[in-house]
Amino acid sequence: MARLNMVQAIDQALQQEMERDDTVIVLGEDVGKDGGVFRVTEGLVERFGENRVIDTPLAESAILGFSIGAAIAGFRPVAEMQFSGFSYPAFDQMVSHAGRMRKRSQGTWTVPLVMRTPYGGGIRALEHHSESMEAIWAHIPGIKTVIPSDPYDAKGLLIAAIRDPDPVVFYEPKRVYRAIKMEVPEESYEIPLGKAQVVREGSDATLIAWGAQVRTCKAAAEQMSAEKRGEVEVVDVRTLNPFDRETVIGSVRKTGRAVVVSEEPPTVSFTSEIMAQIMEHAILKLEAPARRVTGFDTPTPLAKLEDWFLPDVDLVIRETLKTLEF
Amino acid sequence: MARLNMVQAIDQALQQEMERDDTVIVLGEDVGKDGGVFRVTEGLVERFGENRVIDTPLAESAILGFSIGAAIAGFRPVAEMQFSGFSYPAFDQMVSHAGRMRKRSQGTWTVPLVMRTPYGGGIRALEHHSESMEAIWAHIPGIKTVIPSDPYDAKGLLIAAIRDPDPVVFYEPKRVYRAIKMEVPEESYEIPLGKAQVVREGSDATLIAWGAQVRTCKAAAEQMSAEKRGEVEVVDVRTLNPFDRETVIGSVRKTGRAVVVSEEPPTVSFTSEIMAQIMEHAILKLEAPARRVTGFDTPTPLAKLEDWFLPDVDLVIRETLKTLEF
């Protein structure tokens, strides 16, 4: 099995899906010859041609609206937003149309598109290039929101997202893109949407995260274990909406303690939703109040101060200990 | 004191602020001669002229982006989005600029604008005309989100919003627009942003709501009291962001029981945030798990089925009783 980083794993997923199904198309800014600014679509245009790997004009609303039309007419567009911070012009198309066309046409027209976009901090990028606004997508009825945390999941989840009959927002933690390599099977596989995964077992508390913060949480759990400060379970949410309550909240019910970790501004973030779910479905099993580790309700700081905004291992450990010591 | 409905109260606030401060301008689609599709801006253009009450072309991103520019150059724009369901094209301007210009210019340029828009269901409107997507605004750093529940508050909160030095999203519950009249002082007054209000005292449980659902909750509380099924406190959140934890969560700490009521699709809604706050700051005082009464994670149904989507008095009572009987 080849060891791939997340960029390569996603590229491979795209290659394989385009090979398998010629209604799959890739479009966005610089996805062609340039192979995408992160090289995620590298090699696609050479292999599938400019009709299926489309460099679009610079217009995000159009990229998504065009994709909706192409999807209605039988294609499976995988639209790239160059950075999640530039996806907001597409928000209207997603809320007003992608998430409703099936309903509005009583099932006649459907929108099996994927909107892929790199998100999150940690790479010392420019303003607007480090945002974590997944909450706004997860709130929209009629669309699904998926976030892989490692190369293996990225490939399997993206394949499932492309095959899904409904619109999927696919957030890619850009900090993970080249940070790790792991074995990724050459053959095509799907990881079902809507399923979280326990990535580390433990009985003392549950750390809940997605995207890049899964690694932070795993590292925190390992360190705590090594230091004999507790055995902490780590759950990778993987799909924000539809949310896998059984797995995520199930773990909290088991351990009785939870810390939810994300890079979002906390107010009305996806961490809020998980806290609400814990309140509704695990409170009677709690041994301590669930806690959150998040960014701040401020614009994401520029590179120099970015580290103070992002959760890190120390912070996660500190908050987990508070939970354990409660 | 005159008895005004919410439309009249908002109109009066606009009149008075425009009179007081000639940097206040009103702009949007049909806000001039037509007086706005809900007549909220009636009489303004006659009084202040077309230079200060501006019928814009049909372009929401432009309405907000233009307002940001005008605000930077010394004005206080009050921009109307005709319906909240059509405000999404302005989302990018709000996230990427309004909420950051102060930061990005290190305090030199500021954006004291108000984006007013009618929202919510209950008037049997067309598709897109009944939405409750306040969560997306409340999540954005650097902007404030305010929702009045009655004419008195609407006037005082809008005046405060206009005078506020930072961008404010002002959601107006259109169902309340003409539904009630109440005494509204002729003179100008401010209700501070960031302050919730206990609108009915009680000791058995706390109902938390904003906008049109405050009335539902009050009615539920009154009926429960009349039926001797409990004395329920009702808190009107009024400002979603910045959130008044002291008042809202303070009430939950006092009563030990809470039901959060809104018209939103529940996943990552403002109800989620309140549940999270209860988890973080009131859990040790809880006598029962906090509950939510919300819309569904579906597109808002068209008129015929809308009532099944919206919370009503019966449902609120039922859920409150579950809390009391826990």
Added chain:
Amino acid sequence: MPVTTLAQFSIERVEVMDHQGNVDESLMPDLSEEQIRHLYEMMVLTRQFDDRMLKLQRQGRLGTFARVMGQEAAHIGTTYALEKGKDWLIPAFRETGAFILWGTPLEDILAVNAGDERGQKIGEGVRVLPVSIPIATHLLHATGIAWAMKQKGEDAVALTVFGDGATSEGDFSEAMNFGGVFKLPVIFLCQNNQWAISVPYHKQTAATTVAQKAIAYGMPGVQVDGNDIFAVYRVAKEAADRARSGGGPTLIEAHTYRLSDHTTSDDARRYRTAEDLDPWLEKDPIPRLARYMEKQGMLDEDGVVQVREQATQKVADAVKAFEELEPADPERIFDNVFAERTPNLEEQLRWLKFRTGEGR
């Protein structure tokens, strides 16, 4: 060296039939008597249906809706230039006549306008999208659909319709640009009815014509007398032929007028004078076509009555069918959100059932 001219453009207006029903034979499109009669019937039916909807709305049986009075020729004439079953129609919300022309049951239109989602189903084999309310957003769908047709090698055309107000939205520009860059088989039809609710054309744009906006996207743009069904048909046919043969998109400005209020919630007297409206009453596209047909001996007074009565009957039947519709089941709220209900939606459906009394 110094100042050189890089490019020159001119914008034309096409008219075929004058108000008295006289046509310029050199421009008259190739339409049979039967076809012309069909167009006339469709316009009359649309007008009557529109009138009836207004009455139903006033009685509280329908919700807010947008009348089409005065704009029948503009969208019926254009849609008629397409092939039903093959071409695509991507409408806004003021194209009732186009839906009717392509066979959407009138009772479905009534149902949607009464807030019953069941009316939104799409007829078998009809390539039409549902009404799109957010202004200009659907133009982008038309570009994606047109691209798909081209990619599949179908020689189908996508027609998308919108108002003058829509040209101010960013999505209009982005869609036009995509149309131009990818040379798509799409027709952008602007029904320039002079008003966007209360905002008159001259406050919407400083461009003298909508048609000239095509220049910004390197595509042909043309203005047509939108109340002249022959001219409308002619330019649409030309645009469709060009699109089919790989010639790319066209912007058509149908110069017309909204004779009614904006919607049933609107009162145009607040902002519009009789001087503005009155001249357009005489330009009504329906009597204009009737005058042509009378002159050509295609229609006499009896014929007029007969067409009117047929329409009345169709409308009456539709209203009856609409009224007999059983109330919709609230559980439908959870249908067609996703292909399959998620566990979350299943749970919310249980809450609903509890509320409707079906749970427990």
Added chain:
Amino acid sequence: MPVTTLAQFSIERVEVMDHQGNVDESLMPDLSEEQIRHLYEMMVLTRQFDDRMLKLQRQGRLGTFARVMGQEAAHIGTTYALEKGKDWLIPAFRETGAFILWGTPLEDILAVNAGDERGQKIGEGVRVLPVSIPIATHLLHATGIAWAMKQKGEDAVALTVFGDGATSEGDFSEAMNFGGVFKLPVIFLCQNNQWAISVPYHKQTAATTVAQKAIAYGMPGVQVDGNDIFAVYRVAKEAADRARSGGGPTLIEAHTYRLSDHTTSDDARRYRTAEDLDPWLEKDPIPRLARYMEKQGMLDEDGVVQVREQATQKVADAVKAFEELEPADPERIFDNVFAERTPNLEEQLRWLKFRTGEGR
């Protein structure tokens, strides 16, 4: 009746100076020797600073940034036609020369590009907005600012700058339309450098020129040789004069070329051939102006060296000042979010202090 012409348009290109530095005297703008020398110095300084930034970036001392090489004349010449302190500049992110011209300290520019927010402060009395990264969004701010100037009765002009790629965004169109409808004193300057990252102009739009996009909004549009500082200055001055005297907006297409990679994260060799790039190397605006000045006796070899050395010194001083900057206090994260910190932010600041070790 039938086919009539409604409107005609033509798009012109202005050139004043050829590659050898010969000018068309009839078009030569009214600039003193001192002014011309100043423009030359500014272009040289910008070029050197840009070069130095690249080195600092490669050393890891700056983050990703967008070079301006080749486009100095386009934005410096335009900005020079405005009045600093009175007029407004609303830039994108490839206008370093304009910032320098208006006195932004070089060390501030370095700081911002190193990810230090303190560099974003705006100089006292300078009407310039910070760099705006989301493409085309800032054009709308320019319309609001221009409107404000008009409303206040100030005869100030707003200049906003953007790339060819930006013309595809909806916000470009909406801003142009607002400019036209409200007849605003705004200049829309498109630095058409032929590329939007890897996407060449012909994939960005089917319009032959950017300038013709003005037609869609009823405003004048003109193309200018963007590497010819006199032509650029001339058209900008004309546009500014027109704007000041109530004549409304202008779209200027500065036809130029991005000589560098898109940003320091980009490698243009992936998508751009030498055949595309090479001809433009000869059109470099800086030696072109130098040739003119030499011919006019305004500059000799010593002069060239002197200007270069002055620039080198300024850049060196700035790098020094930048390097001496104390690290920023993390608590700044909570400054300038709102005028006053909310209780929520106060609490989050306490978490931060706990983390920085200042809490407890």
